[in-house]
Amino acid sequence: KNEVEQSPQNLTAQEGEFITINCSYSVGISALHWLQQHPGGGIVSLFMLSSGKKKHGRLIATINIQEKHSSLHITASHPRDSAVYICAVRRANTGNQFYFGTGTSLTVIP
Amino acid sequence: DTEVTQTPKHLVMGMTNKKSLKCEQHMGHRAMYWYKQKAKKPPELMFVYSYEKLSINESVPSRFSPECPNSSLLNLHLHALQPEDSALYLCASSLVLYETQYFGPGTRLLVL
Numbered sequence: 001k002n003e004v005e006q007s008p009q010n011l012t013a014q015e016g017e018f019i020t021i022n023c024s025y026s027v028g029i030s031a032l033h034w035l036q037q038h039p040g041g042g043i044v045s046l047f048m049l050s051s052g053k054k055k056h057g058r059l060i061a062t063i064n065i066q067e068k069h070s071s072l073h074i075t076a077s078h079p080r081d082s083a084v085y086i087c088a089v090r091r092a093n094t095g096n097q098f099y100f101g102t103g104t105s106l107t108v109i110p
Numbered sequence: 111d112t113e114v115t116q117t118p119k120h121l122v123m124g125m126t127n128k129k130s131l132k133c134e135q136h137m138g139h140r141a142m143y144w145y146k147q148k149a150k151k152p153p154e155l156m157f158v159y160s161y162e163k164l165s166i167n168e169s170v171p172s173r174f175s176p177e178c179p180n181s182s183l184l185n186l187h188l189h190a191l192q193p194e195d196s197a198l199y200l201c202a203s204s205l206v207l208y209e210t211q212y213f214g215p216g217t218r219l220l221v222l
Contacts, residue, residue, distance in 0.1 A: 031208075033210065033211070035213075040215075041147070041198045041200070041215055041216035041218065042213065042215045042216070043153070043200060043202075043213035043216075044213070045210050045211055045212060045213070048209075048210045086152055086153075088152075090208050098155060098208065100152035100153060100154075101152060102151070102152055103150075103151075103152050
């Protein structure tokens with residue numbers, strides 16, 4: 001079983017829709033990252049969270065440490081948001097290693 | 111300068127070749143990482159350098175040999191690779207170990 005699970009694995013949305021991607025983890029963490037990977041490989045770090053909520057433009061990330069769960073929301077989605085979104089956690093107390101989720105592939109249709 | 115650069119962008123090599131991948135950042139970051147990513151899979155951590163010292167080697171075969179000659183540069187030397195080593199190799203850096211990582215665009219490697 002993976003330490004980090006994401007859902008859904010694939011998501012297709014119409015332009016303008018509100019999108020939610022979920023990440024659940026089973027280990028104690030010191031931080032959680034949301035990453036965006038576009039076709040062709042480039043990865044962008046969107047958020048690093050250890051508690052609460054962060055907002056950047058149309059993107060919102062939340063984390064509930066007690067429930068070991070994080071969500072990434074995209075408001076007013078746009079075709080340029082089409083990418084793979086990856087959740088990664090920094091595990092506490094074991095050398096601070098990273099564990100990655102399997103990614104959510106998002107396609108936003110015009 | 112707020113980016114991580116990787117060269118080459120693409121590389122094709124035979125199983126007997128020796129080649130090197132290069133990663134460079136000028137953000138003053140002291141931690142650098144090599145990841146391997148197969149198609150439709152998340153990145154897998156290979157090596158971590160912190161202050162130019164190898165901090166983590168995730169049981170990577172010896173045909174991959176990392177080198178960190180200075181705080182801005184990270185190399186990955188390749189020798190006697192197998193076709194299954196074909197993948198996207200991503201480099202990342204962070205200010206210190208395991209803080210927010212900034213990724214390079216990757217080198218797409220094909221081993222014939």
